[in-house]
């Protein structure tokens with residue numbers, strides 16, 4: 053008999069999981085409250101960059117995938133994986149979506165079902181928050197009647213090397229039987245499964261990974277600010293340090309951090325530490341402070357450079373290269389580039405942007421998208437490299453632009469200033 057999987061949330065995490073599970077032979081229902089998304093999915097139109105329309109089409113044609121806004125379509129599931137957003141609300145974790153998903157799925161939980169949370173969240177969420185909702189709504193009791201687990205998602209949108217299937221997956225369960233069930237499910241979908249001893253270890257593992265990255269990016273960002281003031285080439289120093297074969301990991305400066313993992317997840321950890329222990333997680337707070345300040349720093353450096361050229365920001369034409377929050381991705385959620393756009397517009401700049409990877413519907417109002425061409429570049433007072441997509445012709449940028457402010461170390465020349 054085929055197993056039925058319900059994936060709640062069909063976004064960057066849920067949709068790739070649904071597709072991989074279809075490939076592994078599951079009957080999959082992708083539940084999402086966003087009817088526009090569900091409509092697009094059932095028409096084989098993807099809005100998630102790692103899943104193309106052909107893959108969706110194949111899944112739909114197999115008869116083993118259905119997207120739906122109706123939780124009733126998840127009835128009879130064997131495994132349900134929850135992949136809904138976990139934003140911040142005034143700096144505090146906002147578990148509203150996990151709560152809604154848990155309450156909706158609870159009446160469908162049967163004896164022997166397995167429910168797994170994948171949303172990134174603070175340690176304790178699965179057991180202290182989700183479990184009571186599931187028990188109350190189902191009238192059942194875990195682990196006696198159903199299994200519960202947590203498995204952090206490590207998906208890296210746009211990464212062609214590391215995908216869901218070949219990235220080791222950490223799994224955990226409420227008890228040993230839950231862990232067995234969760235592990236057995238993921239062994240069908242991913243090559244390497246890493247069981248850990250508790251839900252809290254798995255929850256903390258995800259926050260550790262993201263906090264590590266956040267803090268190291270903050271370190272090189274602050275270093276970039278000071279090195280420039282000291283007249284030292286930070287990029288060359290990073291290249292030199294990267295030749296060390298052990299004990300060093302390369303991180304590079306940039307205009308700030310975006311997406312969900314870096315700007316938001318570490319605050320889930322610091323909130324938990326503050327609430328449970330009364331302590332400030334100083335590393336996280338400092339990293340937030342530094343990284344959040346980077347878009348302002350970029351605008352400040354640009355204003356100084358324009359000033360040197362006897363130009364005010366007000367009225368200058370600025371062409372921004374890259375709006376997505378990371379290289380070769382089209383995702384501009386919480387992108388620092390959007391902050392840069394806002395600040396420059398406030399100062400009266402005529403802002404244009406080039407980003408062939410960004411889907412128009414994600415763009416904030418007022419950003420004019422243009423092509424990367426000699427005419428646009430030469431008509432600009434400044435060209436700013438914010439996200440270093442490989443598809444940009446950097447030689448053309450160097451050649452045609454009167455002035456380039458490069459935050460990603462891709463351009464060279466007398467008209468180029470780097471972060």
Ligand SMILES: NC(=O)c1ccc[n+]([C@@H]2O[C@H](COP(=O)([O-])OP(=O)(O)OC[C@H]3O[C@@H](n4cnc5c(N)ncnc54)[C@H](O)[C@@H]3O)[C@@H](O)[C@H]2O)c1
Pocket residue numbers: 060061062063064065066083084085086089135136137138149152153170171172173205206207208209312313
């Ligand atoms: N995007 C990433 O790279 C990434 C990586 C690792 C972990 N995560 C974590 O995974 C979780 C999901 O992130 P995402 O990027 O997939 O978010 P997303 O916004 O792309 O997708 C979430 C989807 O859930 C839907 N949703 C919200 N509430 C719902 C509900 N009650 N019932 C059904 N659907 C609902 C939304 O409509 C949306 O389509 C977050 O906790 C995030 O931190 C994301």
